[in-house]
Amino acid sequence: MGRIEAGTAPSSGLRRVRPAVVAAAVTVACFVDLGPARAADPASVARTTPERAAELAAAGWWETVLSEVPAMENELGDRWPMIVWHGPGQAPLPAERIQALLDRGITQNLTLDTNHIEAARALQEAGSKVIFMQGRAGNWPYSLAPDSSVWAHQFDEGYTYEEAGPGPLGQWHGACPLQHAGWAVLADQIRDTLTAFREAGVTVDGLWMDWEGDPYPFNNLFGQLRHCRRCRRQLPPEVLEEYEAWWDFYWRAYTQLHGAYVAGPAREIFPAIAVTNWHVVFSSRTDPLLYFVDDRVLPPLAPPLFTATNPVAYGNDTWWNRMWRDEEYELDRRHVDQFYMHCLLRGVSADAANRAAYGPQVMSFPWVTRFCPLESGGDDAVPDMSRAAYRECLRHLWLRDIDGMQLFNARWDGYEEDWVRELQDAVAVYDEILAHRELLAAGQAMNLTVPGVQDDGVLWSGLRSDDRAVVRAISQAAEPAQLDLEVWPGVPVELAAPVTGATYRIARTDSGCRVAEVR
Ligand SMILES: [Zn+2]
Numbered sequence: 001m002g003r004i005e006a007g008t009a010p011s012s013g014l015r016r017v018r019p020a021v022v023a024a025a026v027t028v029a030c031f032v033d034l035g036p037a038r039a040a041d042p043a044s045v046a047r048t049t050p051e052r053a054a055e056l057a058a059a060g061w062w063e064t065v066l067s068e069v070p071a072m073e074n075e076l077g078d079r080w081p082m083i084v085w086h087g088p089g090q091a092p093l094p095a096e097r098i099q100a101l102l103d104r105g106i107t108q109n110l111t112l113d114t115n116h117i118e119a120a121r122a123l124q125e126a127g128s129k130v131i132f133m134q135g136r137a138g139n140w141p142y143s144l145a146p147d148s149s150v151w152a153h154q155f156d157e158g159y160t161y162e163e164a165g166p167g168p169l170g171q172w173h174g175a176c177p178l179q180h181a182g183w184a185v186l187a188d189q190i191r192d193t194l195t196a197f198r199e200a201g202v203t204v205d206g207l208w209m210d211w212e213g214d215p216y217p218f219n220n221l222f223g224q225l226r227h228c229r230r231c232r233r234q235l236p237p238e239v240l241e242e243y244e245a246w247w248d249f250y251w252r253a254y255t256q257l258h259g260a261y262v263a264g265p266a267r268e269i270f271p272a273i274a275v276t277n278w279h280v281v282f283s284s285r286t287d288p289l290l291y292f293v294d295d296r297v298l299p300p301l302a303p304p305l306f307t308a309t310n311p312v313a314y315g316n317d318t319w320w321n322r323m324w325r326d327e328e329y330e331l332d333r334r335h336v337d338q339f340y341m342h343c344l345l346r347g348v349s350a351d352a353a354n355r356a357a358y359g360p361q362v363m364s365f366p367w368v369t370r371f372c373p374l375e376s377g378g379d380d381a382v383p384d385m386s387r388a389a390y391r392e393c394l395r396h397l398w399l400r401d402i403d404g405m406q407l408f409n410a411r412w413d414g415y416e417e418d419w420v421r422e423l424q425d426a427v428a429v430y431d432e433i434l435a436h437r438e439l440l441a442a443g444q445a446m447n448l449t450v451p452g453v454q455d456d457g458v459l460w461s462g463l464r465s466d467d468r469a470v471v472r473a474i475s476q477a478a479e480p481a482q483l484d485l486e487v488w489p490g491v492p493v494e495l496a497a498p499v500t501g502a503t504y505r506i507a508r509t510d511s512g513c514r515v516a517e518v519r
Pocket of ligand 1: 152153154175176177225228229230231232
């Protein structure tokens with residue numbers, strides 16, 4: 001899920017400040033001297049009224065979903081269901097309930113626990129894929145080793161790990177990154193648990209973990225490293241001394257360890273399993289993947305043994321606080337939507353470009369959300385992405401070589417309705433896209449370029465097979481525009497790109513192509 005965020009560089013001056021304080025300070029800076037409100041000012045995130053919050057609480061998850069999230073017109077069929085953060089829980093579900101979820105393109109996800117064998121069996125028998133997902137952070141799984149002397153930093157006399165400063169997730173006594181004994185224990189736990197499911201006749205289709213602990217590059221872990229006697233012996237000196245070198249080293253270690261000790265064992269038991277973990281992505285020098293809260297460039301890497309990636313597409317307040325330039329950008333709805341569109345598209349797009357080169361069989365299941373207050377727990381002054389722009393964004397993500405989505409539809413205090421809206425938006429767009437299911441299965445992404453952080457051009461995406469294509473085009477300017485494409489070599493086409501977007505089906509013919517707008 002990721003109410004988590006690896007840190008800013010120490011030089012930013014933000015490192016030792018509580019994230020909430022940072023958010024407040026930056027927000028004030030952005031909103032001073034704005035003058036009178038302009039007609040086109042973006043709305044900030046809409047709070048849920050207490051009456052509505054009470055109504056949702058009284059209705060509960062099932063009644064709310066069944067009454068407020070319409071079933072799709074298109075069948076899910078053999079496509080991957082989406083999974084949801086705020087979902088129906090872990091208890092075994094009756095077949096009709098599972099079908100009601102599949103009718104909305106979603107399914108129940110389970111935690112990796114043999115207590116859930118019956119729930120998994122119910123899903124399988126009702127025709128759903130079986131997908132596990134759960135979150136965890138801290139010094140686990142290093143701490144699974146039988147003795148902390150095997151993994152825990154060996155600090156200099158008098159040093160305590162709190163001296164490294166508070167991290168976004170709190171603090172913990174960090175692990176020596178090269179001491180892998182606990183990871184081997186985790187690997188055996190995964191083997192044992194998945195074997196129990198297999199022996200019960202359950203095929204696990206997806207293991208989409210949300211394990212974000214050590215050695216994810218949290219600043220407090222960098223702060224601890226140089227005070228550890230063992231790490232000073234084991235690690236290259238630049239990793240101890242240079243923040244950027246440390247960040248890249250930890251990012252790679254995080255990806256590699258989960259590949260070796262999570263993806264590897266999972267594939268031993270279920271060779272065809274779709275296995276990924278929080279923010280596992282490909283990055284390269286030619287298609288560098290930028291982080292989801294700022295312009296940090298992730299180091300080149302190809303995740304080992306994973307069969308799926310997990311780019312992160314979050315409309316988040318950290319992105320706003322760090323990257324919005326009030327003196328350069330126009331503060332209106334259209335430009336705020338452009339700002340978030342850039343952020344949400346770029347991770348999925350770069351990962352797709354890199355998968356095509358380095359892992360063409362690797363699938364992708366991004367985490368997505370329109371509204372994610374990472375820092376402030378909901379700050380009314382941070383403008384959000386409009387729901388219309390978010391739905392537009394989801395359409396383009398689907399047309400960029402992904403296989404499914406994980407919906408971070410968290411239930412935030414004060415914004416209790418938002419989890420429902422996230423479902424409504426994602427289900428409605430999946431329904432639209434499933435009308436082109438043969439291209440989802442066999443098509444190739446036609447465009448992975450990402451509009452700039454402020455960009456009045458045409459945003460377009462498409463999937464193409466040998467003789468069919470689907471293209472979505474929208475003008476990000478105030479006026480409609482035109483998109484000139486060569487859909488196949490020697491087959492040009494002109495498409496209107498209205499400000500509200502349009503979808504086109506294109507069929508190849510002997511003389512060129514035939515275009516039909518999808519209504
Ligand atoms: Zn150490």
